[in-house]
Amino acid sequence: xxxxxxxxxxxxxxxxxxxxxxxxxxxxxxxxxxxxxxxxxxxxxxxxxxxxxxxxxxxxxxxxxxxxxxxxxxxxxxxxxxxxxxxxxxxxxxxxxxxxxxxxxxxxxxxxxxxxxxxxxxxxxxxxxxxxxxxxxxxxxxxxxxxxxxxxxxxxxxxxxxxxxxxxxxxxxxxxxxxxxxxxxxxxxxxxxxxxxxxxxxxxxxxxxxxxxxxxxxxxxxxxxxxxxxxxxxxxxxxxxxxxxxxxxxxxxxxxxxxxxxxxxxxxxxxxxxxxxxxxxxxxxxxxxxxxxxxxxxxxxxxxx
Amino acid sequence: xxxxxxxxxxxxxxxxxxxxxxxxxxxxxxxxxxxxxxxxxxxxxxxxxxxxxxxxxxxxxxxxxxxxxxxxxxxxxxxxxxxxxxxxxxxxxxxxxxxxxxxxxxxxxxxxxxxxxxxxxxxxxxxxxxxxxxxxxxxxxxxxxxxxxxxxxxxxxxxxxxxxxxxxxxxxxxxxxxxxxxxxxxxxxxxxxxxxxxxxxxxxxxxxxxxxxxxxxxxxxxxxxxxxxxxxxxxxxxxxxxxxxxxxxxxxxxxxxxxxxxxxxxxxxxxxxxxxxxxxx
Amino acid sequence: xxxxxxxxxxxxxxxxxxxxxxxxxxxxxxxxxxxxxxxxxxxxxxxxxxxxxxxxxxxxxxxxxxxxxxxxxxxxxxxxxxxxxxxxxxxxxxxxxxxxxxxxxxxxxxxxxxxxxxxxxxxxxxxxxxxxxxxxxxxxxxxxxxxxxxxxxxxxxxxxxxxxxxxxxxxxxxxxxxxxxxxxxxxxxxxxxxxxxxxxxxxxxxxxxxxxxxxxxxxxxxxxxxxxxxxxxxxxxxxxxxxxxxxxx
Numbered sequence: 001x002x003x004x005x006x007x008x009x010x011x012x013x014x015x016x017x018x019x020x021x022x023x024x025x026x027x028x029x030x031x032x033x034x035x036x037x038x039x040x041x042x043x044x045x046x047x048x049x050x051x052x053x054x055x056x057x058x059x060x061x062x063x064x065x066x067x068x069x070x071x072x073x074x075x076x077x078x079x080x081x082x083x084x085x086x087x088x089x090x091x092x093x094x095x096x097x098x099x100x101x102x103x104x105x106x107x108x109x110x111x112x113x114x115x116x117x118x119x120x121x122x123x124x125x126x127x128x129x130x131x132x133x134x135x136x137x138x139x140x141x142x143x144x145x146x147x148x149x150x151x152x153x154x155x156x157x158x159x160x161x162x163x164x165x166x167x168x169x170x171x172x173x174x175x176x177x178x179x180x181x182x183x184x185x186x187x188x189x190x191x192x193x194x195x196x197x198x199x200x201x202x203x204x205x206x207x208x209x210x211x212x213x214x215x216x217x218x219x220x221x222x223x224x225x226x227x228x229x230x231x232x233x234x235x236x237x238x239x240x241x242x243x244x245x246x247x248x249x250x251x252x253x254x255x256x257x258x259x260x261x262x263x264x265x266x267x268x269x270x271x272x273x274x275x276x277x278x279x280x281x282x283x284x285x286x287x288x289x290x291x292x293x294x295x296x297x298x299x300x301x302x303x304x305x
Numbered sequence: 306x307x308x309x310x311x312x313x314x315x316x317x318x319x320x321x322x323x324x325x326x327x328x329x330x331x332x333x334x335x336x337x338x339x340x341x342x343x344x345x346x347x348x349x350x351x352x353x354x355x356x357x358x359x360x361x362x363x364x365x366x367x368x369x370x371x372x373x374x375x376x377x378x379x380x381x382x383x384x385x386x387x388x389x390x391x392x393x394x395x396x397x398x399x400x401x402x403x404x405x406x407x408x409x410x411x412x413x414x415x416x417x418x419x420x421x422x423x424x425x426x427x428x429x430x431x432x433x434x435x436x437x438x439x440x441x442x443x444x445x446x447x448x449x450x451x452x453x454x455x456x457x458x459x460x461x462x463x464x465x466x467x468x469x470x471x472x473x474x475x476x477x478x479x480x481x482x483x484x485x486x487x488x489x490x491x492x493x494x495x496x497x498x499x500x501x502x503x504x505x506x507x508x509x510x511x512x513x514x515x516x517x518x519x520x521x522x523x524x525x526x527x528x529x530x531x532x533x534x535x536x537x538x539x540x541x542x543x544x545x546x547x548x549x550x551x552x553x554x555x556x557x558x559x560x561x562x563x564x565x566x567x568x569x570x571x572x573x574x575x576x577x578x579x580x581x582x583x584x585x586x
Numbered sequence: 587x588x589x590x591x592x593x594x595x596x597x598x599x600x601x602x603x604x605x606x607x608x609x610x611x612x613x614x615x616x617x618x619x620x621x622x623x624x625x626x627x628x629x630x631x632x633x634x635x636x637x638x639x640x641x642x643x644x645x646x647x648x649x650x651x652x653x654x655x656x657x658x659x660x661x662x663x664x665x666x667x668x669x670x671x672x673x674x675x676x677x678x679x680x681x682x683x684x685x686x687x688x689x690x691x692x693x694x695x696x697x698x699x700x701x702x703x704x705x706x707x708x709x710x711x712x713x714x715x716x717x718x719x720x721x722x723x724x725x726x727x728x729x730x731x732x733x734x735x736x737x738x739x740x741x742x743x744x745x746x747x748x749x750x751x752x753x754x755x756x757x758x759x760x761x762x763x764x765x766x767x768x769x770x771x772x773x774x775x776x777x778x779x780x781x782x783x784x785x786x787x788x789x790x791x792x793x794x795x796x797x798x799x800x801x802x803x804x805x806x807x808x809x810x811x812x813x814x815x816x817x818x819x820x821x822x823x824x825x826x827x828x829x830x831x832x833x834x835x
Contacts (some may be wrong), residue, residue, distance in 0.1 A: 003402075004640070010484045011402055017394045018411050024452055025414045031429040040311050041652050086324035094321060105330060109574055112506055113567075114513020116541040120548050120563050121335045167331045174328070188472040196309055200317035227422025229516035230545055258519055261428060263438075278425045289420040298444060404643070472678040476742070480692045480749055481668030490691070494682040550825060 025084035036279045039272035046119045047276060053260065055267040062277045064242040065251040068158055069281060071225055072236065072252050075162025076225035077218050080173040084221075085214065087170070088177040089203055107178075111171035116230050122158075122164035123234035130163060131155030135247045150245035156237035159256075165228045165233045173221040180213035180296065181206070184303060212299040219292035223285040229254040255275045322568035336567065337425060343564020346557050354561060359526050359543070362552040370562050375529045376443065376522065376537035383447035383512050383533075384454060389504050391451070392458025397488055400466040425514040426452050431520035441523025441536040449517040454507050461503025465496040502577045509573045513566060515541040540566050587614040588652075589753055589783035590635055596651035597630055599642060604630050606807040612800070617784040619773060619794045619815070622804035623835045628787040629675075631804065632755045635785065637663035645690075654752055667698050671746030671782075672755040676762055677738035679730035679745065686726040688741060689713060692748040716744035717774045736767020743774060743784040747782075754778065756786040759788055760793065772797050791831045795819060803827045 039047065043060065050061025091103050135152040142148045184206060192202035202299065208216070237249020238259060257274050264270035347354050350367040357369030397414055425580040426449050434445040469492050477487040493500065523536025524546065530537055540562050547559035590612035597605040605627045612618045620628050633639040635653055637811035640663055648709040658666055671692075679688045689709045692698075699705040709726075713719040718740040722733070730738055739759055746754060756775070760768035775784055776797050788794055794801055794815065805826045809819065822828045829835045 006662065006664055007402075007484060011398075011407070014394060014398045015407070017391065018398060018407050019393060021391065021411050021414050021455075024455075025418065027433060028418075028429050028452075031432050034423060035428075035432060083324060083328035086321045086425075087328040090321050090325035094318065103325070105578065106329050106332050109571075110329075112509050112574065113332075114509075114515070114541060114568060116513060116515045116544050117335060117339060117563055117567055117570075120544060120559060121331075121338060123548060125334070125338060126331075170328055171332075186548065198314045200314050201310075203317075214545070223420050227420075227424065229422065229424045229519075230541075234548060250461065254422060254516070257424050257428065258516065261431075261520055274339070275428065277429055278422070280426050282421055285422060286417055286420045290417070293416070450632075470678075472674060472676055473680060474641070475674060476678045476680065476745075477671075478638060478641070479636060479667060479670075479672035479674075479755075480745070481664060481696055483664050486695060491680060491682075495680070499680070 009283050028208045032275055032279050032282065035272055035275040037272075042269060043273070047273060053240050053256070055260075055264070055270040058268055058270075060269065060273040062253065062256070062273065065241050065253045065256040065277065066280065067242065068161075068236065068250040069252040069254065071158050071246070071250070072162040072165055072232065073222050073225040075159060075246070076166035076169050076228075077222045079163055079166025080082070080169050080221045081218060083166075083170045084173040084177055084217070085207070087174045088181055089207075091174075092181055093199065093203055097184050104178075107171050107174050111175055115168055115228065118164065118168040119230040119234040122167070122231055125236055126164050126167070127155040127160045128161050134163075135159060139247060146244045147246045150243065150248050152247040154237065154249070156235055156249050157205060157247045158236065158250040161232050161236035161250075161252065162246075164231050165225045168228065168231055169221045169225050172224060173217050176217035176220060177210075177214055178294075180210055180217070180300065183300060184210060209303070210299070212295050216292040216295040216299065219288050219295070223289040223292065226281055226285045226288075227254060229258050233258045253281045309473070309565055313520075324395060336571075339563050339567050340558070342520055342560040343562075346561030347564060350561065354565075358435045358528065359547075361556050362555065364554055367554065367557055367561065370540065370558065370565075371529050372526050372538040373543040373562065374565075375531065376525075376542075377539045379443050379531065379537060380450060380518075380522070380539060381508070381511050381515040384444070384450035385504075385508055387447070387451045388454035388458045388511070391455055391502075392462050392507075394467055395455075395459045396462035399489065400463050401484060415456050415459040418452065422516070423449075423453050423514060424519060427517045427520045428515075435521060438534065440534060441525075442532075442534045443519060443522075443530075443537045444533045446518050446537060446539065449521045450511050450514055453514055455509050456511055457507045458503065461506065462500055465499035465503060466492050468499060469495045472553075479530045483495070498580050502580045505573050505577045505580070509570050512542055512569060512573075515545050517544050520543075527582045588612060589614045589654060590785065591652040592634075593648075593650040595631075595634065595647070595651060597627070597634060597639070597648075598646040599630075600644040604807055605634070608807075608809050610787060610802055610812065612783060614783050615779055615781075616799040617779060617786060617797050618800045618802070619798035620785065620802050620804055621789070621791070621794055621830055623830070624789070626804045627807045628804055629757055632660075632672070632757050632785065632787060635753070636667050636672055636755060638667075638672070660827075665772050667746075668749065669751055670726075670753045670755060671749055671751035673739070673742045673746050673757065673759045675758045677735055679733075679738050679741045681729065681731060684727045684729055685733070685741060686723050688730060689748045690745050692745050696749045698748065698750050708750075709744075712744040713741075714747040715747050715774060715778065715779065716740040717770045718744055734767070736763040736770070739763050739767065740771060740774070743771065747778075751782055754784045756780045758787050758789060761789065768793075791833050794831075803830060805815045806822060 024116045047060060047062055049063055051064035052059050052061045095103055131152050138148045141149055174303040191207050232255040236252055236255050238251055240251060257278060261274050264274055346367055354369045356371050358369040359370060360366055395411050397410045402408045429450040430445050435441055473491055473495060477491040516541050522542055524538055524541055524542060525536035526538050544559045544562045547555035588611055592608055592610040595605055595608040622628050634651060639645055686709055689712050690705055693705060693708045699708050730741055732772055742784045760771055778784060798815040801818045803810050810824050812825045823830055
């Protein structure tokens with residue numbers, strides 16, 4: 001495309017905007033990097049191998065929250081995997097007319113609902129429910145599996161946070177899967193039924209066709225779960241103790257920051273340590289969502305003829 | 306063999322329907338419990354819920370959440386137009402000059418901002434605005450929310466602009482319209498409902514965002530502050546603090562505030578639905 | 587007097603050579619018809635004249651294109667387009683504007699009308715010229731989706747006329763509308779000759795016979811023949827033209 005003089009002027013008039021958007025990003029990157037450096041220089045890898053939060057003695061280790069963030073996100077992604085795929089299939093293949101409209105409206109409604117509302121509901125209803133109907137039975141039946149080895153005391157735990165965050169991520173992942181599922185050209189669907197496939201056979205063929213898109217959606221969901229703050233704080237139990245058991249209270253990086261950052265400036269390194277933790281989580285989330293979008297774009301360019 | 310396939314088909318259908326009902330059930334339960342628990346609190350407090358200060362922990366009266374309501378309105382009134390303008394101009398840039406390096410830059414940034422956890426944005430604004438200004442403020446909160454909302458407005462608006470069929474652009478240019486006229490008189494008006502729907506969805510996001518406010522707003526609950534540079538409260542922030550507190554009365558207030566937030570969200574959601582329903586090109 | 591003068595025009599889109607060494611002379615105040623099978627580069631040729639080609643990704647244009655005595659490839663495309671109207675293959679009236687506004691916007695933006703009265707007059711004039719006035723005069727403030735396809739296309743013609751162009755480009759304007767509307771459009775086109783130069787792309791030899799003063803035949807990006815319409819119909823000099831005129835291509 002060639003740009004005429006007027007086009008160039010127009011482009012130029014948008015320059016301040018582009019600069020300010022760029023400035024925002026640079027601001028964020030630099031602030032996080034600079035504020036992290038202090039702690040990285042002082043403690044180095046030590047930060048990542050221990051689990052202590054003792055600002056009075058200036059001793060820090062964020063292993064437990066880091067693992068907590070990853071564990072809750074894995075559980076959240078699994079929740080989304082189990083619930084989002086059937087929901088997407090139901091919404092596009094099984095439901096018709098009014099019911100279909102109701103379902104897709106509810107998916108949208110859930111997707112935009114403030115997470116604080118999920119957080120309130122999860123801490124008051126979901127956690128007790130999970131404790132009685134999921135955690136306790138699992139502990140009773142399978143206590144020899146390390147993940148289920150501890151008795152859930154309050155219910156507030158890595159497991160509860162993972163499921164709660166998962167529920168809040170389900171609509172997002174479902175929307176992504178639905179969008180890609182619906183972008184599969186109709187001819188593939190017709191081809192499936194054309195060779196005499198039953199509906200479940202057609203669906204599984206289409207699912208395997210869209211496997212990269214589903215993986216991408218889950219990656220994007222994982223990235224979102226990593227950064228989730230309010231739900232984590234209200235359900236994770238806030239404990240720096242690192243346990244192999246999912247039913248024990250724990251921490252996530254976002255929850256640690258949410259509860260500790262406000263007072264962190266009273267100490268030498270606390271703030272910088274929290275910045276380092278935020279840096280790690282942000283980098284992981286950015287890489288995952290970048291990778292997810294790349295897979296998605298590549299898949300789409302291959303599927304749409 | 307034949308009936309085996311039928312059995313499989315039936316099992317598959319049952320599984321799909323069961324799991325998708327399980328996936329949808331939480332939404333219904335959330336709306337139900339928040340409304341049941343919250344609306345009764347609002348009804349009990351009456352109009353004072355909107356005009357009074359929050360109760361002290363020992364208080365028997367629910368009081369109100371006036372500071373939080375005022376704060377949310379104030380912060381939203383700054384962050385919403387800012388993110389709409391930034392998002393709209395970014396979208397115009399990247400849709401009008403898709404191959405320009407500047408567009409690629411803006412597009413990449415706007416998209417990657419979406420993956421930065423909002424709590425990290427709150428930390429950054431705390432460090433670069435709150436600390437130098439020596440005060441939490443509505444301004445700092447609004448700035449944080451603008452950054453949170455920018456990826457949303459940008460994505461919605463560029464999708465809206467791209468949804469306008471190319472033949473209308475061609476018609477506009479063939480009439481001798483400048484690029485600015487084409488964008489403002491043809492592309493934006495044709496996609497106005499989609500743009501409005503995107504803007505409203507972002508509005509809901511801004512109103513409900515909590516983490517970005519944690520270290521920027523300052524949770525001032527002693528009165529209604531209408532100042533850009535003074536600490537403020539916000540509805541989601543109040544809910545967050547009160548639901549984590551051990552006091553029964555604060556839990557009640559949190560439920561009431563949640564119901565208010567949910568009702569506002571539902572109202573916005575309905576208007577978006579109505580708006581998009583009428584889209585015709 | 588020439589309205590458009592094209593010499594040795596070559597257009598490449600990515601690696602495809604779309605127009606090959608095209609040389610054309612379009613006299614003023616005539617109906618100049620470009621014929622050719624689909625994919626021969628007709629639309630591209632039109633879009634070079636008003637520089638809509640600029641919006642095609644990966645395009646390269648070489649040669650000389652003089653439009654209304656200015657160098658079209660070097661001129662400011664926005665100023666150039668103000669003097670050239672265009673009607674597209676698919677009717678594309680702006681869906682968010684009323685019938686009146688669709689026509690008025692073209693006049694207003696190009697400074698054709700200064701007062702509300704002048705504007706009203708121009709809108710009426712353009713709609714009359716497009717033979718649409720009688721059908722819409724009582725619903726000028728309705729939206730175009732209430733019109734039939736053929737009416738929409740005539741609305742587009744009126745819109746193009748309202749900018750008072752010196753050249754009018756028509757890209758198979760009757761391809762997507764019914765025969766009755768097509769005839770009305772043709773009538774309108776012929777009656778326009780006194781005021782504008784019409785450059786029209788068409789598939790149909792019958793249509794060409796009805797409206798054309800001059801014809802150029804485009805095949806695979808090359809002009810294989812051009813000249814007065816009668817001459818081409820009586821003595822087509824190439825086999826391609828013969829086939830095209832017989833409707834076999």
